[in-house]
Amino acid sequence: MRGMVVPKDSLGELVSKLSDRYKIFGPKRKGTEWIFGEVESADEMDLRYSTTILPPRKFFLPTSERLFSFRMDGRVEEPEEPDIPALIFGIHSCDLNALLLLDAVFSSGQFPLPSYVKRRERTALVALTCTEVGDHCFCESMGTGPSPAGGYDVLLTDLEGEYLMESGSRRGDEILALARGREASKGDFDRKAEAIERAKSKFKRRVDLRDIDELFLKNLDNPIWERLGEKDLACGLCVNSCPTCFCFDVRDKLDFPMDSGVRYKEWDACVLLEFSQVALGGNFRRDRSARIRQFIGHNLGWGGASQFREFRGKAKCVGCGRCIRYCPAGIDLTEVLKELRGA
Ligand code: SF4
Ligand code: SF4
Incomplete structure (x- = not known):
């Protein structure tokens, strides 16, 4: 080099x-x-x-x-x-x-x-x-x-x-x-x-990643998720600002008189209600608590099951801090992790 x-x-x-x-x-x-x-x-x-x-x-x-x-x-x-x-x-x-x-x-x-x-x-x-x-x-x-x-x-x-x-x-x-x-x-x-x-030496935030997959999987029913769900505004700023979030939706837009159209893809976010909506109005993450758990869990926890650990041996979160900086409800995944550890 x-x-x-x-x-x-x-x-x-x-x-x-x-x-x-x-x-x-x-x-x-x-x-x-x-x-x-x-x-x-x-x-x-x-x-x-x-x-x-x-x-x-x-x-x-x-x-x-x-x-x-x-x-x-x-x-x-x-x-x-x-x-x-x-x-x-x-x-x-x-x-x-x-x-x-x-x-x-x-x-x-x-x-x-x-x-x-x-x-x-x-x-x-x-x-x-x-x-x-x-x-x-x-x-x-x-x-x-x-x-x-x-x-x-x-x-x-x-x-x-x-x-x-x-x-x-x-x-x-x-x-x-x-x-x-x-x-x-x-x-x-x-x-x-x-x-x-x-x-x-200047970092003010540090996270402890020891056994993190197990920690999250053990805490799926922790009351912290209900509490965060009540604070969460489901605005999507965390996902939109995250450098590794990649989910997208694919939609068709038809032009009048319905003889042509466009198929396009656009960013989607797991913290939004519609993200988990399926046929007949079913929704497997209707509650905000389940959606915020998904966002934080996917970024920091249950990595063992995620494609990122499988392919790269790394967590999805790169520690940029944007989701903390821009969250209007003050939700901070580093503080959530500390609480899960009982610190
Ligand atoms: S701190 Fe982690 S989860 Fe939050 S926006 Fe950055 S990479 Fe995504
Ligand atoms: S930025 Fe904060 S309030 Fe908005 S969806 Fe994310 S966690 Fe919820």
């Missing part, structure tokens, strides 16, 4: 060169929060961001998208997938690891999702080691941060005044070749390791 050290003030020049090859998305201020949005220069980005409202999964699994249009005479038209190379700049370690988990669902296995696979292939990822830690973050406990072990094309680490740039792929080598700097020394990698250790 190659490494370079570049002065911070040369980042603008690098982004400008990259913008000739890629459509670039980076963290931008939006009011008091941040979003990933299109940028044309490094000045538009805030690389000291805490977390973005929506995770980068929105680029690979849009909130709503047409699968195909159809006509009653049998003609079917699939949308063209644009082939413009994209680059996400400054992706945090938790969000990068979330994409690696989504890959296990949509890129591998028996039924890969072609649009997802294509978008992943055409998108370069420039990751960022977190040197500051947000109030809601617990990625260290989940083994997904503060610095990623792989999965990036380039990894940037802030060494105060300069960045260590590491390549993780051939595309990363090409990006490094555009940068102006010097070859990284062992001392620079030592500085990176120190920056990571400093970041680790």
Whole structure:
């Protein structure tokens, strides 16, 4: 793996060169929060961001998208997938690891999702080691941060005044070749390791994952779920902001006079009433308590039965803290876990 050290003030020049090859998305201020949005220069980005409202999964699994249009005479038209190379700049370690988990669902296995696979292939990822830690973050406990072990094309680490740039792929080598700097020394990698250790000491939240599957399965009838169900607003913000939630619904929309239509897919959420609705109005998770148990349980618990543990040996939650940060009812899965442990 190659490494370079570049002065911070040369980042603008690098982004400008990259913008000739890629459509670039980076963290931008939006009011008091941040979003990933299109940028044309490094000045538009805030690389000291805490977390973005929506995770980068929105680029690979849009909130709503047409699968195909159809006509009653049998003609079917699939949308063209644009082939413009994209680059996400400054992706945090938790969000990068979330994409690696989504890959296990949509890129591998028996039924890969072609649009997802294509978008992943055409998108370069420039990751960022977190040197500051947000109030809601617990990625260290989940083994997904503060610095990623792989999965990036380039990894940037802030060494105060300069960045260590590491390549993780051939595309990363090409990006490094555009940068102006010097070859990284062992001392620079030592500085990176120190920056990571400093970041680790800043976490305010930690979770205890010991025997977590059993803990959740043992507590399916714990009264905590009823209490959370009474607080829960079933608004879906937790699921929509979660970088690893991937459930979607498929619907048909017919055009008048019913001779053509569109089949589209859109994000769905296990915390919503309609999610578990089946034929004849049956609903196997009618109560909010059962739905919030599903959200928290799927992310932190009963992983042994989930496809994530099966494929990757990891929990679904990457510890980004968004579901805590944005929940209007103050529901906090790290506190729920503590309560289940009797702490
Ligand atoms: S469950 Fe919450 S903390 Fe975990 S990855 Fe999803 S949004 Fe982030
Ligand atoms: S964000 Fe909070 S209130 Fe809204 S559905 Fe999720 S847990 Fe319930």
